Amino acid sequence: MPHERGHGTRRVWVPAAFFGAFALIILGRLVQLQVVEHPKYAKAAENELVGSNTVYAPRGSILDRNGDVLALSVNTWDVYVNTNVWKDPAKAAAGASAIGKALGLDPAKLEKSVTDAAAGGTVDYLVQRDVDYDLGNQLVSSGVPGIITQQDSQRVHPDGDVGSSILGITGTDNTGLAGIEDSYNEILQGKAGKTIYERDATDQPIPYGEYNAVDPVAGEDVELTIDRYIQKMAEDTLTKAVAQHQAKGGDIIVMDPQTGEILADATMPGLEYSTLDLNDPASLALLRNRSVTDLYEPGSVMKIVTASGAINNGVVTPDTTYVDTGEVTVAGITLKNWDDSVYGTQTMTGVLQNSINTGAVFMEQRLGTAAFQHYLDAFGFGQLTGIGLNGEAPGIFRRPTDPGFSPVDVATQAFGQSISVTPVQMITAVAAAINGGKLMKPHLVKATISADGVVHPVQPQVIRQAVTPQTSATMRMMLNAVVEQDPPNESLRNPTNYTAGGKSGTANIPIYGTYNDTQIASFIGFAPLNNPQILILIKLDDNLDLMTGTMAGGPIFSKMADDILAYMGVPPDKGPNKP
Amino acid sequence: MAAINHPLGGARRGLPIPSPFGGINWWIVGAIIIVAVSAMLPVLQNSTATSEGFNAQRSRADEAQLQGQVSVLEADVAQLTSLSRIERRAQEIGLHPTSNPIYVHVDVAGPEPAKIPSSYLPPVVAKPLPPAPWWRSIVDWLP
Numbered sequence: 001m002p003h004e005r006g007h008g009t010r011r012v013w014v015p016a017a018f019f020g021a022f023a024l025i026i027l028g029r030l031v032q033l034q035v036v037e038h039p040k041y042a043k044a045a046e047n048e049l050v051g052s053n054t055v056y057a058p059r060g061s062i063l064d065r066n067g068d069v070l071a072l073s074v075n076t077w078d079v080y081v082n083t084n085v086w087k088d089p090a091k092a093a094a095g096a097s098a099i100g101k102a103l104g105l106d107p108a109k110l111e112k113s114v115t116d117a118a119a120g121g122t123v124d125y126l127v128q129r130d131v132d133y134d135l136g137n138q139l140v141s142s143g144v145p146g147i148i149t150q151q152d153s154q155r156v157h158p159d160g161d162v163g164s165s166i167l168g169i170t171g172t173d174n175t176g177l178a179g180i181e182d183s184y185n186e187i188l189q190g191k192a193g194k195t196i197y198e199r200d201a202t203d204q205p206i207p208y209g210e211y212n213a214v215d216p217v218a219g220e221d222v223e224l225t226i227d228r229y230i231q232k233m234a235e236d237t238l239t240k241a242v243a244q245h246q247a248k249g250g251d252i253i254v255m256d257p258q259t260g261e262i263l264a265d266a267t268m269p270g271l272e273y274s275t276l277d278l279n280d281p282a283s284l285a286l287l288r289n290r291s292v293t294d295l296y297e298p299g300s301v302m303k304i305v306t307a308s309g310a311i312n313n314g315v316v317t318p319d320t321t322y323v324d325t326g327e328v329t330v331a332g333i334t335l336k337n338w339d340d341s342v343y344g345t346q347t348m349t350g351v352l353q354n355s356i357n358t359g360a361v362f363m364e365q366r367l368g369t370a371a372f373q374h375y376l377d378a379f380g381f382g383q384l385t386g387i388g389l390n391g392e393a394p395g396i397f398r399r400p401t402d403p404g405f406s407p408v409d410v411a412t413q414a415f416g417q418s419i420s421v422t423p424v425q426m427i428t429a430v431a432a433a434i435n436g437g438k439l440m441k442p443h444l445v446k447a448t449i450s451a452d453g454v455v456h457p458v459q460p461q462v463i464r465q466a467v468t469p470q471t472s473a474t475m476r477m478m479l480n481a482v483v484e485q486d487p488p489n490e491s492l493r494n495p496t497n498y499t500a501g502g503k504s505g506t507a508n509i510p511i512y513g514t515y516n517d518t519q520i521a522s523f524i525g526f527a528p529l530n531n532p533q534i535l536i537l538i539k540l541d542d543n544l545d546l547m548t549g550t551m552a553g554g555p556i557f558s559k560m561a562d563d564i565l566a567y568m569g570v571p572p573d574k575g576p577n578k579p
Numbered sequence: 580m581a582a583i584n585h586p587l588g589g590a591r592r593g594l595p596i597p598s599p600f601g602g603i604n605w606w607i608v609g610a611i612i613i614v615a616v617s618a619m620l621p622v623l624q625n626s627t628a629t630s631e632g633f634n635a636q637r638s639r640a641d642e643a644q645l646q647g648q649v650s651v652l653e654a655d656v657a658q659l660t661s662l663s664r665i666e667r668r669a670q671e672i673g674l675h676p677t678s679n680p681i682y683v684h685v686d687v688a689g690p691e692p693a694k695i696p697s698s699y700l701p702p703v704v705a706k707p708l709p710p711a712p713w714w715r716s717i718v719d720w721l722p
Contacts, residue, residue: 058650069657075647133651137644151647158657206632232662571682579682 051199057190059153059174060219062167062181064228065263065446071167071181073153073174077136079103079127083118085146086111098144102135103128129172130154155181157273162232165270165289166224166389166444178271178287180222180444183390187448190219218451225261225446230254230564234266237556242268245521245552246544251291251423252556254564257431257526257535259460260440262387262424263564267291292385292392295420296539299507299549300338300355301430301524302416307348308433308475309375310363312467318349318478328358330411335361338506349478352503353485357415364414372410373399376419378466379429380439387424387442395421416507427537429466430524433475434501434532437467476501480529483558493554495561497572499529502557504549509542518542523553527561528573534564 033041061072079099086092092111100107110127117125130152131139140149155170168179176185193216198206234252242250254264267290277283288294310316326342327334337343337357343350351359364372376382376397384394397419398409412418421429424442432439441461448456467475479501486494493502502525509518522539526532538553538560545552565572572578658664 058646068660069653072650072654072657074650074654133647137647151643153650156654156657158654158661160661160663162662228662566677566680577679577682579684 049198050196052194052196055193055195055213055216056153056174057192057216058218059155059170060188060190060221060449062188063221063223063449064163064226064231065224065261066227067223068228069158070163070224070226070228071155071157074156075133076130076152076154077133077139078129078150078152079131079136079139080124080148080150081114081127082146082148083114083123083125086114087118088145091145095145095147098142099127099139099147102139102142103131124148159228159232161272161274162228162235163224163226164273165267165286166226166231166265169271169273169276169287179289179389180224183388184222184445184448188219188222190451191217193217220451220456221449222445223447223449223455224444225256225263226265226444227263229567231264231266233560233563234264237560238266238268241538241540241552241556245540245547247521247540248542249290250540251537252539252560253291253423253427253537254560255427255431255442255535255537257435257440257532260428260431260442261446261460262442262444263534265289265291265424265444288391289389291423292387292389293422295393295395295422296520296541297417297419297507297510298421298426298522299416299505299520300357300360301426301503301505301522301549302414302419303352303355303360304430304433304475304479304503304524305375305379305381306360306363306367306372306414307352307478308379308467308471309372310348310367311474312375312437312471313367313371315366316348316363318474319347321345321347322359322362324356324358326358328361328411330361331407333406333408335408335411349481352478353482355504360415361411364411369400369407369410372414373397375466376413378439378464379432380425380463380466381419381421381429385422385424385428385442388444392424393422395419395425416505417510423537423539427524427535430503430526430537431535432466432472434472434479434526434535436469437465437472439463439466476526476529476532479503479526483525483554491555491558491562493523493525493550493558495527495558495565497562497575497577498527498565498570499574500525500527500558500561501529502526502554504553506548517546519546521547521549521552523549523557525554525557525561527565528570530573533568533570534561536560536564 059073062070064070081095081099086095092114093107096107096111096114099105100110105127114125131149136149139147153174155174157164157167164179166179168181168183169177170181171177174189176182176188181188193214195211195213197211200206234254238250238252241247241252249268251268252264252266253262255262269286270290271286275283276286307316311318323345324337324343326340327336329335335357338355341354343354343356343359346354346356346359348359348363350356351363367375382395382397384392386392397413398405409418428440428442439462441463443458443460445458447458450456480499481501483494483500483502486492493504494500502523505520505522505524507520507522508516509520511518520539520541521543522537524535524537526535536557538556540552543552
């Protein structure tokens with residue numbers, strides 16, 4: 001029997017249309033979410049799912065020339081408290097008690113601080129930075145309510161303040177802020193790494209979830225040219241000398257004149273970790289190393305450079321004579337000897353021995369302005385030495401092309417006035433005068449050592465040949481004649497066990513275009529005579545006892561030369577201990 | 580009559596004893612077992628992987644912990660070799676700074692330096708032989 005085809009009634013197609021429309025809406029929404037807005041939701045999912053961490057590289061250590069550690073980083077913990085957790089009084093009390101006991105804090109004060117921080121909207125309240133590593137581990141594992149710990153590191157200095165003005169400081173983010181820590185920050189800091197991972201609801205990496213890591217590259221160690229024993233000796237000696245001579249400060253620098261390596265660099269006033277307070281603006285002024293940043297007029301020590309230039313050019317010899325009348329007139333200005341003395345007929349060696357200003361002017365006039373200032377350039381004055389500490393000053397002296405120049409400027413430059421130099425510039429110049437004539441680049445870094453132990457040495461660098469080796473040998477003999485003036489059995493400036501040479505300087509300090517009675521007393525000397533191993537500059541700023549460079553600095557030089565060379569194992573070449 | 584009583588043409592048949600597993604389709608059972616094992620395998624794999632993953636995380640945490648302890652120990656060693664500690668210890672055992680060292684010349688050769696065991700020496704790199712001269716190959720052909 002044939003079946004009749006059914007006709008759709010309203011009861012069928014109305015719901016069908018409704019459900020069809022509903023399905024279309026759903027489909028449209030799915031297309032919108034999964035196709036049109038796909039990138040947006042994929043990004044949101046990725047942000048939710050993927051976590052990342054920066055992995056900081058361990059900072060390199062700073063070592064002295066013998067490998068002894070001067071500065072290194074240790075792991076520490078920064079301790080925070082989640083203020084939301086401590087809204088519960090019981091948890092706050094328990095947490096404050098546990099943390100207070102561990103860190104030596106008053107629990108009541110801690111609780112109040114956290115409460116105040118919470119009222120101010122702070123969620124993670126910093127309790128203490130750089131908590132000892134083992135102590136922090138105990139806190140981490142103790143389950144103190146609300147405690148959050150974050151790994152950090154802290155710079156420690158096993159030798160205390162020794163070398164602090166060279167080493168400098170790091171900030172809370174372990175970036176160098178002064179000294180070697182600053183100028184070699186990129187090498188010490190290394191390169192941070194990164195981990196990118198799929199994380200779960202507790203922000204922990206999902207095992208075998210995608211995990212890409214860039215390993216951190218550990219910072220390199222920096223080995224200095226400084227010897228910590230000689231550095232401590234220089235610092236202790238300077239502290240005593242500043243007190244004894246009632247000076248405002250000073251410098252003692254010890255250099256190897258053959259290579260330009262700085263064995264010690266003590267400055268006062270200077271950075272001391274034990275008393276540093278970064279909230280005190282006066283402390284910030286101590287962050288600079290004055291031996292490279294501060295300028296002074298060197299006085300008669302400059303006669304070494306004047307004599308070197310005059311002898312090198314052949315315009316004088318050590319035995320050339322002139323007659324000193326106690327004063328010389330240049331461009332209408334009378335220049336006198338430092339002690340107003342009249343020395344009569346003197347050789348050039350005598351000019352150095354008696355530190356005769358008119359003799360220096362004599363040599364400068366024999367050279368001529370252009371040649372004299374050529375030697376100032378050749379010995380590195382008016383230029384940066386490149387020692388490797390930030391903030392170095394180049395120094396200054398007036399040239400004929402400068403406005404207001406007068407021939408008096410050059411005449412006074414010959415005996416170390418009207419020229420401003422840094423202590424490092426001065427010792428570098430004298431090193432060139434006595435080491436064979438080579439102007440060496442002074443440097444504080446001997447090598448860098450990468451994490452795999454590969455040593456990258458820093459080679460000594462010759463900037464230029466300032467004078468000939470013959471001139472240098474002549475200067476050594478002339479400077480030896482200066483210290484040999486000491487009476488027998490009296491080590492005023494002549495070391496007991498080693499032949500030496502040296503020169504003193506006593507310069508007035510310029511104040512607003514003129515000079516007053518304040519002075520800088522200095523002495524620079526080297527030993528042994530024929531193969532100098534050390535060169536020492538002693539400088540005392542504004543010593544109120546007004547002792548000259550010879551009287552104040554000479555004895556310091558002679559004692560330090562004996563002590564340092566004995567420490568270095570250099571056999572005596574004179575005196576009762578000569579083998 | 581044989582066709583009625585022996586529809587299979589006389590083959591001997593045992594008495595029909597009811598089987599305790601009567602009606603079980605072993606093919607289905609086998610299939611179920613295979614499916615179950617197949618389902619368990621990834622579960623076991625993931626479980627092992629997850630456990631190892633947590634172990635790896637723990638190892639990384641332990642490594643970080645040890646690195647921290649190493650840095651603390653390095654600081655301790657540096658502290659023990661500091662100048663102030665050496666000076667203090669020297670004074671404790673009665674040493675004094677020397678003021679006048681005596682230098683003595685000894686005209687006798689010093690002892691031979693101690694030999695380092697060869698296992699600590701860097702490996703000997705064989706010097707490469709110089710290249711053979713161009714005429715060598717011709718000469719080698721000669722009787």
